[in-house]
Amino acid sequence: MPALITYKTAILADWVDYNGHLRDAFYLLIFSYATDAFMDRIGLSGDNRDASGHSLFTLEAHINYLHEVKLGQEVEVRTQIVAHDRKRVQLYHSLYKASGDEEVAASDQMLLHVDLAAGPKSAPFSEQSLQALHRLTEAQHDQPPPAYTGRTIGLPPSR
Amino acid sequence: MPALITYKTAILADWVDYNGHLRDAFYLLIFSYATDAFMDRIGLSGDNRDASGHSLFTLEAHINYLHEVKLGQEVEVRTQIVAHDRKRVQLYHSLYKASGDEEVAASDQMLLHVDLAAGPKSAPFSEQSLQALHRLTEAQHDQPPPAYTGRTIGLPPSR
Numbered sequence: 001m002p003a004l005i006t007y008k009t010a011i012l013a014d015w016v017d018y019n020g021h022l023r024d025a026f027y028l029l030i031f032s033y034a035t036d037a038f039m040d041r042i043g044l045s046g047d048n049r050d051a052s053g054h055s056l057f058t059l060e061a062h063i064n065y066l067h068e069v070k071l072g073q074e075v076e077v078r079t080q081i082v083a084h085d086r087k088r089v090q091l092y093h094s095l096y097k098a099s100g101d102e103e104v105a106a107s108d109q110m111l112l113h114v115d116l117a118a119g120p121k122s123a124p125f126s127e128q129s130l131q132a133l134h135r136l137t138e139a140q141h142d143q144p145p146p147a148y149t150g151r152t153i154g155l156p157p158s159r
Numbered sequence: 160m161p162a163l164i165t166y167k168t169a170i171l172a173d174w175v176d177y178n179g180h181l182r183d184a185f186y187l188l189i190f191s192y193a194t195d196a197f198m199d200r201i202g203l204s205g206d207n208r209d210a211s212g213h214s215l216f217t218l219e220a221h222i223n224y225l226h227e228v229k230l231g232q233e234v235e236v237r238t239q240i241v242a243h244d245r246k247r248v249q250l251y252h253s254l255y256k257a258s259g260d261e262e263v264a265a266s267d268q269m270l271l272h273v274d275l276a277a278g279p280k281s282a283p284f285s286e287q288s289l290q291a292l293h294r295l296t297e298a299q300h301d302q303p304p305p306a307y308t309g310r311t312i313g314l315p316p317s318r
């Protein structure tokens with residue numbers, strides 16, 4: 001199976017610094033839009049007007065910046081499911097230049113399934129969402145394993 | 160010493176979802192502006208027209224979302240230096256509601272000092288920047304230790 005492409009965009013003028021490079025926070029905005037698109041694939045929606053009344057909230061995210069990206073560059077997000085349980089899903093979003101082979105940024109994210117009407121409050125995935133998670137996980141079996149998952153920030157010991 | 164407040168803002172309309180809550184990526188944008196302000200304090204600038212010709216690039220960031228923040232809320236970023244070496248500095252940015260005592264988000268970040276004219280290429284901090292890092296580190300000795308530093312994303316083992 002090809003990689004699951006969840007989002008495509010060009011780098012917009014609002015997202016770059018004076019030098020035409022994508023600012024760190026806007027890499028995460030692109031990944032945020034990718035999560036919205038992923039939600040659609042498992043029967044949820046980023047919009048609580050959606051009939052499901054459920055959504056995913058980001059609990060925690062880690063991001064690695066690998067290469068600069070410039071204004072106007074076409075990029076795409078490829079998404080893998082690292083793991084999930086009854087209420088949570090860990091996603092790995094990778095940013096690539098469109099049709100390119102080089103990862104320019106990566107984000108490991110833990111997302112919580114919530115019932116919007118009840119709080120919002122954490123809630124088990126529906127049977128439909130669980131089936132979609134299983135199906136998407138199966139479909140990515142031949143993808144290369146995520147390179148930047150489970151990382152910890154820290155300086156190496158002093159020399 | 161009081162905490163080092165690097166950035167203050169109200170939550171802007173461009174940063175919230177249909178429900179008036181700050182979107183995940185825009186927490187990181189607020190922290191990105193805090194890093195810009197931190198650079199000014201160590202004799203750098205986010206703007207390479209700055210005389211120093213040096214800047215900080217984000218290598219890696221981790222963010223924990225602790226509470227929702229709504230449109231119009233006044234917030235502030237409190238920043239601590241976790242560690243640094245000759246070329247890198249690890250910052251811990253915390254987001255608080257203005258004058259509040261509750262951390263609403265936290266970000267651990269590894270930043271690299273770069274010479275913009277040379278590439279950009281990694282470069283040792285100037286003596287002036289090192290002195291500023293030492294001074295700021297000393298000044299935060301009585302601050303509570305960061306609660307969300309050195310974290311790893313992952314699901315707990317299945318029960």
